[in-house]
Amino acid sequence: MSTPFTEAAGLPVNAALPVVTFSPVTLTVPGRPVPLEIKVSAPATGENLPVILLSHGHGASNFLASLHGYGPLANFWAAHGFAVLQPSHLDFTGLGLRDDAAAGGPLFWRSRAQDLRFVLDRLGDIETVVPGLAGRVDRSRIAAVGHSLGGHTVSLLAGMTVTGVQRAGELARRRVPPESGVSGREQDAAEPVRGRAHVRWCLRV
Numbered sequence: 108m109s110t111p112f113t114e115a116a117g118l119p120v121n122a123a124l125p126v127v128t129f130s131p132v133t134l135t136v137p138g139r140p141v142p143l144e145i146k147v148s149a150p151a152t153g154e155n156l157p158v159i160l161l162s163h164g165h166g167a168s169n170f171l172a173s174l175h176g177y178g179p180l181a182n183f184w185a186a187h188g189f190a191v192l193q194p195s196h197l198d199f200t201g202l203g204l205r206d207d208a209a210a211g212g213p214l215f216w217r218s219r220a221q222d223l224r225f226v227l228d229r230l231g232d233i234e235t236v237v238p239g240l241a242g243r244v245d246r247s248r249i250a251a252v253g254h255s256l257g258g259h260t261v262s263l264l265a266g267m268t269v270t271g272v273q274r275a276g277e278l279a280r281r282r283v284p285p286e287s288g289v290s291g292r293e294q295d296a297a298e299p300v301r302g303r304a305h306v307r308w309c310l311r312v
Contacts, residue, residue, distance in 0.1 A: 148181045157249070
């Protein structure tokens with residue numbers, strides 16, 4: 108007899124809740140060639156939801172490397188109490204920008220981290236746009252997760268520097284900026300994180 112499949116793979120988790128997904132949330136970013144689109148997944152009920160930023164990889168897939176990818180993973184996290192935000196970076200093949208070297212293609216490694224910074228800066232706006240989400244997000248508990256090149260992206264967000272590249276450390280964001288609706292100044296990457304950390308942990312896959 109086969110063993111029943113469980114999404115938790117045997118790990119202890121709380122009971123799954125119904126999930127609500129809303130996409131796209133569209134943000135206009137100054138200087139970005141196209142608007143930033145985000146998919147938001149969250150449990151239908153519950154308060155004080157921690158946030159997970161999920162940065163997609165760079166593979167050749169038409170949909171995995173975008174806000175459309177990682178559905179089972181995002182749904183699992185949301186079902187167990189997280190608000191999951193998935194931006195489409197500029198290397199999403201559906202945008203047709205990978206050959207634009209002048210804009211940062213094909214990898215867009217710098218703009219990817221800038222995307223995540225912008226999402227963090229606009230958490231309050233995102234929360235307001237998504238029906239039923241306003242007031243339910245805990246902006247003091249934020250994690251960043253990335254797959255493949257997305258792992259590089261969240262590392263930059265957390266303060267990683269790139270050998271031979273000047274000012275890469277400026278892409279880091281560790282504290283909630285004032286405009287996000289949570290008190291506290293923005294933190295430089297070189298400073299120790301105190302108080303309410305913006306990105307509590309990163310997972311690179």
